[in-house]
Amino acid sequence: MSWWPLAGVALVIVGFALRFNPVLVVVVSGIATGLIAGLAPLELLALIGESFVKARYLMILVLLLPIVGLLERNGLREQAQALIGRMRRVTTTRLLLGYLAVRQLTSSLGLNSLGGHPQTVRPLLAPMAEAAAAREHGALDPARREKLLALCAATDNVGLFFGEDVFFAFGGVLLMQAFLAENGIELEAWRIALWGIPTAIGAFLIHAVRVHWFARRALRPKGPA
Amino acid sequence: MTGLSPLYWLIAALFATAAWRAARARENARRASTALFWALLAIVFAAGDWMPHAVTGALVVLVALIAGFGGVRGAARTPLDPARRAASVARLGNRLFLPALLVPLVTVALAVLGRQFIDAQQASLLALATGCAVALAVGCAMLREHPRVAVREAHGLLDALGWALVLPLVLAMLGAVFTKAGVGDVVARLVGMGIPVGNAFACVAAYALGMAAFTIVMGNAFAAFPVMTAGVALPLLVGRHGAEPGSLVALGMLSGYCGTLLTPMAANFNIVPAALLELQDKNAVIRMQVATALPLLALNVALMYFIAFR
Numbered sequence: 001m002s003w004w005p006l007a008g009v010a011l012v013i014v015g016f017a018l019r020f021n022p023v024l025v026v027v028v029s030g031i032a033t034g035l036i037a038g039l040a041p042l043e044l045l046a047l048i049g050e051s052f053v054k055a056r057y058l059m060i061l062v063l064l065l066p067i068v069g070l071l072e073r074n075g076l077r078e079q080a081q082a083l084i085g086r087m088r089r090v091t092t093t094r095l096l097l098g099y100l101a102v103r104q105l106t107s108s109l110g111l112n113s114l115g116g117h118p119q120t121v122r123p124l125l126a127p128m129a130e131a132a133a134a135r136e137h138g139a140l141d142p143a144r145r146e147k148l149l150a151l152c153a154a155t156d157n158v159g160l161f162f163g164e165d166v167f168f169a170f171g172g173v174l175l176m177q178a179f180l181a182e183n184g185i186e187l188e189a190w191r192i193a194l195w196g197i198p199t200a201i202g203a204f205l206i207h208a209v210r211v212h213w214f215a216r217r218a219l220r221p222k223g224p225a
Numbered sequence: 226m227t228g229l230s231p232l233y234w235l236i237a238a239l240f241a242t243a244a245w246r247a248a249r250a251r252e253n254a255r256r257a258s259t260a261l262f263w264a265l266l267a268i269v270f271a272a273g274d275w276m277p278h279a280v281t282g283a284l285v286v287l288v289a290l291i292a293g294f295g296g297v298r299g300a301a302r303t304p305l306d307p308a309r310r311a312a313s314v315a316r317l318g319n320r321l322f323l324p325a326l327l328v329p330l331v332t333v334a335l336a337v338l339g340r341q342f343i344d345a346q347q348a349s350l351l352a353l354a355t356g357c358a359v360a361l362a363v364g365c366a367m368l369r370e371h372p373r374v375a376v377r378e379a380h381g382l383l384d385a386l387g388w389a390l391v392l393p394l395v396l397a398m399l400g401a402v403f404t405k406a407g408v409g410d411v412v413a414r415l416v417g418m419g420i421p422v423g424n425a426f427a428c429v430a431a432y433a434l435g436m437a438a439f440t441i442v443m444g445n446a447f448a449a450f451p452v453m454t455a456g457v458a459l460p461l462l463v464g465r466h467g468a469e470p471g472s473l474v475a476l477g478m479l480s481g482y483c484g485t486l487l488t489p490m491a492a493n494f495n496i497v498p499a500a501l502l503e504l505q506d507k508n509a510v511i512r513m514q515v516a517t518a519l520p521l522l523a524l525n526v527a528l529m530y531f532i533a534f535r
Contacts, residue, residue, distance in 0.1 A: 003411060005403070005406040005407050005408040005411050006408065006411055006412075008399075008402070008403065008406065008408065009403075009408060009412075009442055012399075012442075012490070016489060020293075021292070021293045021294070021295065021388065022388075022392055022489060022492070022496065022507075023289050023292045023293040023388050023391060023392055023395055024289070024290070024292075024293025024294065025293075026289070026392070026395045026396055026398075026399050027286060027289040027290065027293060027395055027398075027399075029399060030395070030398055030399045030402045031286070033399075033402050033403060033406045033408070034402045034405070034406065036406065037402075037405060037406035037407070039405070042279050044282070044402070045278075045279040045280075045282030045283050045286070046277070046278040046279040046282055047278075047282070047398075047401055047402060047405060048278075048281075048282035048285055048286065048398045048401075048402070049273075049276075049277075049278035049279060049280065049281030049282030049283075049284075049285060050278040050281075050282075050401070051397050051398045051400070051401035051402075052269065052273070052281060052282070052285045052394055052395075052397070052398055053269075053273040053274070053278065053281060054397070055393070055394050055397030055398070056229075056233055056236075056270060056273060056394070057229065057232075057346075057350055058393040058394060058397065058493055059236055059270070059390070059393075059394065060232065060236070060350055060353055060354065061497070062236055062239055062240075062379070062383065062390070063232070063235060063236065063239075063353070063354050063357045064328065064353075064357055065239075065378075065379035065382040065383060066239075066357070066361055066372070066375035066376055066378065066379040067324055067325075067328065067357055067360045067361045067364050067375065068325075068378075068379075068382065069375060069377075069378025069379050069381060069382050070324075070361070070364050070365070070368065070370060070374065070375040070378050071321065071324060071325055071364060071368075072305070072378070073305055073306075073309070073310070073370075073374070073378050074309065074310060074313040074314075074317075074321065074368050074370070075309075075310030075311065075313050075314040075321065076321050076322070076325060078310055078311075078314050079314050079317075079318065079319065079321045079322070080322075082314070083319065110337075111333050111337075112349070113329060113332045113333060113336060113349055113352070113353055113356075114329045114332075114333055115329070117497065117498040117501050117502075118501060119325075119328050119329055120329070121498065121501075121502070122501050122502055123325050124322075124325060126502060142505075146504050146505060146506065146509060147509070147513070149502045149504060149509075150499065150502070150504060150509035150510045150512065150513040151513050152502075153498040153499065153502060153510045153513075154486075154510055154513040154514045154517065156498075157485075157486060157494050157495075157498075157510070157514065158486070158514070158517055161479075161482040161485065161486070162479070162482065162521075165475065165478060165479060165482070169345070171345065171346065172446075172447060172478060173475075175447060175450065176450065176474045176475065176478060179450065179451055179454060179474070180470055180471075180474060183455070183459055185463075185470050187470065187471045191471040192471045192472075192474060192475045193475070194471075194472075194475075195471060195472035195475035195476060195532060196475050196479060198528050198532070199476065199479045199521070199524070199525055199528060202521060202524045202525075202528070203517070203521055206517055206520050206521050206524070207517045210516055210517055
């Protein structure tokens with residue numbers, strides 16, 4: 001076995017570090033890795049084509065864009081902001097942690113597509129968080145607004161990742177079960193999924209501290225108010 | 226040919242309209258390459274099932290090169306009309322949420338129902354597409370808008386996504402090439418080299434951190450899992466130290482998920498959302514996740530040690 005396959009990984013790291021366009025970095029690394037591994041050019045193109053065709057489902061999010069765009073054109077964000085503006089008890093922290101809890105619980109029941117970046121984060125969560133933050137701290141400058149929106153997206157990811165693995169029929173759990181079975185270890189799926197619970201609780205607590213800290217410190221305008 | 230082909234045709238149709246619009250946007254300095262980008266995407270989505278894979282591959286490389294050299298530029302966006310928004314907010318109020326909530330509700334209901342008959346992943350994708358269609362129909366009726374307007378608004382959002390849209394797809398391609406080239410075996414050997422195999426805690430740390438590191442490289446914990454589990458977890462932790470396999474692999478996978486939070490290679494979770502929220506810094510979401518992912522990874526190492534050896 002040679003170390004050459006790592007050249008592709010190195011290309012990716014260097015390319016990302018030097019801030020070349022990520023798509024370009026990935027394609028160049030893919031071609032280089034394939035050629036180093038001794039694939040013929042046509043064989044490599046076929047491999048690229050086949051994996052692309054299989055991965056097309058990742059692009060499903062574009063089907064959400066027409067309805068999201070239509071609703072935004074008609075004031076969905078404004079209405080989301082108005083709704084939160086009236087609910088004085090909903091602070092940025094409570095909103096984000098409520099969302100995190102619901103996202104984790106529903107994902108752990110296998111209801112993954114109840115949330116997501118195009119479905120809920122951009123049209124609903126982000127404008128609501130902006131409204132809550134604006135009520136607490138006044139209008140946000142672009143830098144703080146960008147951080148808040150990034151935190152909304154991060155919260156969705158944390159909720160999904162550390163919820164879905166608790167669902168016993170989740171694809172990832174079945175993958176682990178099948179892999180163990182191949183290696184002669186037979187286990188029911190729930191005996192794997194069960195052990196996702198401690199990390200799920202830990203993820204909620206850690207992220208809760210972060211959100212709380214963020215809402216207290218990072219959102220506050222700089223200098224004396 | 227899969228049961229999902231109609232979905233891909235729909236997506237292809239949306240891309241085709243984006244290509245048509247881009248071709249007519251005279252003010253766009255990158256008009257030709259932008260139109261070509263959307264047109265080629267439309268072709269590979271519509272014809273991917275029957276085109277020879279090598280042809281698809283060549284077109285994909287072309288798409289990636291156009292995107293990678295900055296050939297995709299959005300047309301000037303017509304700003305949203307504040308009067309129109311105020312009017313519909315005044316008329317509909319909270320009813321505006323209805324179509325937005327219909328998407329997840331219809332999706333979840335149909336996905337749960339569909340799971341009884343077809344593969345769960347296919348069911349959830351078809352359910353999501355149906356949810357979008359239902360919400361769009363209700364939305365158009367409620368807002369008294371033509372579906373054409375919705376497509377035009379979608380073009381604006383596609384422009385905002387730009388190259389980030391194809392990043393998850395080219396990363397899937399890179400994953401396939403890495404697998405074929407045996408990157409996994411090399412990484413597993415690299416991780417395996419430095420472990421004091423007699424020390425159970427060192428083996429636990431190597432498995433958890435190895436899962437995270439490999440996931441950072443591949444962008445996908447599922448790709449890291451078989452390699453690290455076969456290379457480290459089964460021979461050393463289960464075989465040599467007698468760890469309980471169920472909890473061990475569950476916590477191993479979750480350590481990989483901590484890696485997912487840290488890497489631009491997991492573009493559909495980290496880079497695409499940044500583009501979708503129109504953030505200046507495409508790594509802003511990852512930056513926000515670092516301080517959650519690292520303590521959680523440390524917690525996972527501890528949990529793995531105490532639970533798998535309980």
